[in-house]
């Protein structure tokens with residue numbers, strides 16, 4: 260007989276916390292042996308302009324590298340977490356964090372990517388961060404690669420476009436998986452891997468003189484190399500620490516049909532498939548059929564080595580994580596485009612948007628969670644969600660009820676999805692402490708519960724101030740999501 264479960268709320272042990280990335284918080288970009296990463300150069304090449312993330316060539320990169328000035332460069336991407344991690348982790352602990360997501364800067368460990376031995380000072384920094392988290396019983400969730408790589412590998416191999424980058428990456432992953440073995444239960448391979456279809460940071464520099472199809476060829480080949488590297492990292496983890504779990508990470512973009520016209524419905528279906536392509540490969544262990552046609556139509560031929568398919572099939576991830584900021588719509592004929600920092604899609608008349616044009620859709624999160632659970636039947640983890648806003652200091656306080664509203668509405672929908680039957684491991688909202696925006700390289704797009712006194716030009720005391728949302732999230736965690 261069917262036995263009804265009675266799930267009404269967040270499960271005990273739900274992992275509440277926040278998420279960051281090395282190149283957006285650490286700073287200290289040129290000390291203790293750290294090498295230069297793409298994140299510290301690329302935005303400089305673009306003079307902080309977001310729209311052309313994929314628009315960097317080897318030539319513009321060389322100019323940025325030659326320019327030694329740091330004008331318009333907020334503390335070389337960071338809020339000095341490198342020196343203030345104790346204070347920041349204490350603040351996370353005060354909010355009651357169960358988990359903290361951060362990434363390891365590859366260039367702290369292998370400054371140019373291919374040294375024979377790792378940089379001990381870099382490894383030691385993350386030892387210290389882990390020890391600090393352990394003090395407060397905060398679980399680390401570590402991203403192995405968050406939007407950066409040694410710039411030297413971009414110059415030598417054109418980043419992930421070159422197959423040699425796989426070996427360099429897996430040398431790095433082996434070192435860190437061994438070093439932090441027993442201290443980290445949850446790992447992620449590549450942050451928002453799907454952005455490799457348009458972003459510079461994953462695929463290497465792309466020459467815009469190439470045709471669209473030629474550019475796509477480079478991007479999908481680079482992504483293939485990342486799939487292989489991700490599977491190899493999963494294999495390493497199984498051998499080094501069989502109790503730890505490896506996840507993949509997708510920028511999930513649910514696409515709705517703009518009208519019930521079957522043409523739009525089909526277009527939306529394919530947009531969703533193109534987005535799921537990444538998790539399909541990493542969680543199911545093979546290239547899905549629907550991409551054949553796309554590859555054929557765009558003359559894309561993935562060059563695979565003999566064992567690539569086997570390693571991808573043998574080492575799928577244990578869980579699936581994703582970021583969730585917005586949804587899109589497709590329409591055969593777009594009448595009004597929604598132009599956000601990172602995506603271009605149809606404007607949905609039922610949704611409001613952030614100051615940066617990202618359309619806010621809490622119910623879309625419930626839809627996303629159900630869709631992903633139905634598709635994969637693997638535990639899900641929301642590892643980014645939040646709203647970038649312009650915060651105003653008011654007598655030393657920040658009254659950010661707009662942030663509380665945004666998060667409350669999304670958490671309510673998470674609860675609905677859990678009651679719907681979705682297996683959700685946890686929630687790390689993006690940027691619990693204000694950090695450098697990835698797309699604009701500026702400070703003023705703030706996500707945090709904790710304000711950081713730094714402006715877009717890197718000026719400020721770096722003092723940390725608790726916002727109103729800080730106290731709100733503390734209550735959310737203390738009541739395991741009952742009080743929103």
Ligand code: BGP
Pocket residue numbers: 280283406450451510582600643647689695696697698699704
């Ligand atoms: C995600 C990235 C993060 C983060 C976030 C917010 O795509 O994984 O690194 O930056 O988006 O984006 P932004 O900083 O551009 O507002």
